[in-house]
Amino acid sequence: MGDLFHQLEVSCKSRPATSSTNMLQTEYCPPIDSALFSAIVSDYDLTNSNATTELRGTLDALKATAIEEEATGFDASGSGAQHEDYSPGHPTSVPESASASRETDMTSLSNGLSSVDLDSEGSPDRAEYDFEACDQDTKVSILRDIFPSLSEYTISHTLAHHDSKWKPAFDDLLNQVYFEEGGTIDGKDKVSAKGIDAFSEENVVKRGRKGKKRGKNIKTIDAMRSSSLPTESRPSTNQWQTAKGDVDFISDRANIPAQLVLSLYNQEDRSVSRTISAILKTFLPEDPRSEEPGVQVDASVLGQEYPGLAPEYLVALIKLTQPSMTAARELAKALTTKPLTHETGSRVIIPQYAPVRISDADDFNQSGFDTDTSTVDFGSASASTAKLRAARQAAMDQARAAYRKSRSDRLMGGAAGYYSQVGRDHGAALHQSQAAEANAIVSAQSSAFEIDLHGVTVENAVRIARQRTNAWWNGLGENKVNGRVGADQRASGFRIITGVGRHSAGGKGVLGPAVKKGLEQDGWRLEVNSGAITVRGKSRIH
Incomplete structure (x- = not known):
């Protein structure tokens, strides 16, 4: 940031000052900071004697306060009196004995602003x-x-x-970041990388030389990127650095003092997952359904990403990390990540699983078709979708407002980036909530041998059609290959209602062709009728 301010000082133009302003600045600076002086003077007309008298009264009060603060050793920057000059030749209000070890602290940023506000003669620059x-x-x-x-x-x-x-370039870039990383918007696919950007190193997996080392696995893009998880998922040669990184990881995201985390970390044999579990036990609610609606919605969204976590642990994660949903996801990922054996201490964990109960009534209606999509509550899913859509819109509005303020305060540019990231997080959660809402709609208007896709988006319709078709086929069991025994069930097929598209733009349906294409890619043998598709089984070529 220091280099950024220096570039702005060199490239941005300055405005000459009047003699009256120079006299006032010499009289009041120091102890009043030059940037504060320039901001106050810009609000008064120095050609008016009454305005000048009022200005002097304000500056006298500020000067007296500044002298009192200097006498008490008050440090307004909050950096513990460890300051550093911004650069040689730039004006600064910090003492000469300050430490020179922190170039990017709040004092250096204030000095950078002062250096831009004042030209070489000490006159105030444009606000x-x-x-x-x-x-x-x-x-x-x-x-x-x-x-x-x-x-x-x-x-x-x-x-x-x-x-x-x-301005137009900034708006364009803000939209690019939003559409590129925000997932789907209102059910539509996000914009993918095109042109030369699609061939950048971020989107292309490097291949080895042809014919060399064919037995070795090729690293994926995700494997090449550094993980935000602590060192439990990767070995470290220094145990002290490993412990410090684990403790800092938990402390930063759970907002708990590092000393307390370190104590629990040692008690749990230096295991990140067990340490997080021990912390969450102190936040477990008696009844997750009695929590606030906002907490329940966030816990439901997190549970879709990590279905292995109990509802009370999901609620505890949300309450522990509020208001950061990203911190909750990272702690949940660390909690569910299997630790390496050399980092779990001397304990040997032997998992014990409950015996499998095979029901005597092995009926088709109780087969794999009854997935978790049938248990989704449409009311809660719809409320979650509306809340996330409003939260995403509010975050993007804040990002645009911060950008407008960045014209007079460069630090607001960072705020614009932050709110843009918050908007992308809400967009990802909104996509999952819309999928849950679509599952609830289809489950309410479907049966074991037929589903109705009216009321859902094209993306969700294709996804649900594929899932339900696979569930129907797997539910047939031996009947799908046992000749005459399962002939009746195979002949009846699985019916998917898509509609003819009278309410679509131009009166041409888009849901049916998209579902048909998706099922054909999966290798299903289809019978296409008006407004419906019947699945007859697998194609012979598959």
Whole structure:
């Protein structure tokens, strides 16, 4: 950030000051900070004697307060009196004996702002920063700090597309980040990488030389990326660093003092999952259904990602990490990750599983068709979808508002990036909630041999059709290959109602063709009728 402020100081233009302003600045600075002085003076008309008198009264009060704070040793930056000059030759209000070990603390940021506000003669600069006056390289550097997930080529290309105009380029980049990482929006697929960006290192898996080392596994993209989990999922050569990383991982996300986490960590034989479990036991509710609706909705969304966790543990995770849903996901992932044997201490964990109960009534209606989708409550799923959609929209509105404020306060650019990430998190949760809502709609209007896909999006319709068709086929058991015994059930088939598309745009249905294409890709033998598709079994070629 220090380099960013220096570039802005060099490239942004300054405004000459009047002699009256220079006299006032010499009189009141120090102890009043130069940036604060410039902000106050800009609100008064110095050509008016009454305004000048009122300004002096305000500055006198601030000067007296500043002198009292200096006498008591008050440090407004909150950095423990460890300051550093921003750079040689730049004005600063910190003492000369301050430490020179932190260049990016709050004091250096304040000094950077002061250096931009004042020109070489000590006159106040313009209160609002004009990013349009910056050169191309400076704009690219600023935008890379605000959008770290975008490549330099994308930022440069977007600026060039908008003739290096800051505002339209910023809006375009904000939309790119939102559509690229926000999952699906209102049931529609997200925008995939196209053009030269699709061939970047992030989207292409590198292959080895042809004919060399064929027996070795090829690393996937996810395996190449660094994990946010602690060191339980990967070995470390230094036990002290491993323990410190595990404790910091839990402490940062659970908002618990590191000393308390370290004590539990040692009691649990340096196991991250058992330490998290011990912490969650203190937050377990007596009845998860008695919690606030917002907590229950977030716990339900988290439970779809980690179905192996009990409802009370899901509620405890949400309450422990509020308001960060990302922290809850990371702790849940660490809790369900199998630890390495050399990090679990001397304990040997022998799992014991309940015996499998085989029901005598092996009826088709009780077969694998009855998946968890039939137990979804439509009311709760619909409420969750509405809440997440509103939360996503609110986060994106905050991101745009922070961007507008960044014109006069560069630090608000970071806030814009933060709220953009929050909006993407809500978008991912919204996608899962919409899928649960679609499952509830189809389950309410379907039977064992027929499903009705009216009222769901194309994406969810294809997904549900594939799942229910597989469940129907697996539910036939031996009847699907036992000749005449299962001939009647196979002949009746599995009926999927898609509608003829009278309510679609242009009166042409899109649901039926999409479902048909998805089932054909899975190798099903289909009979297509008006408004319905009947599955007759597997194709011979499969």
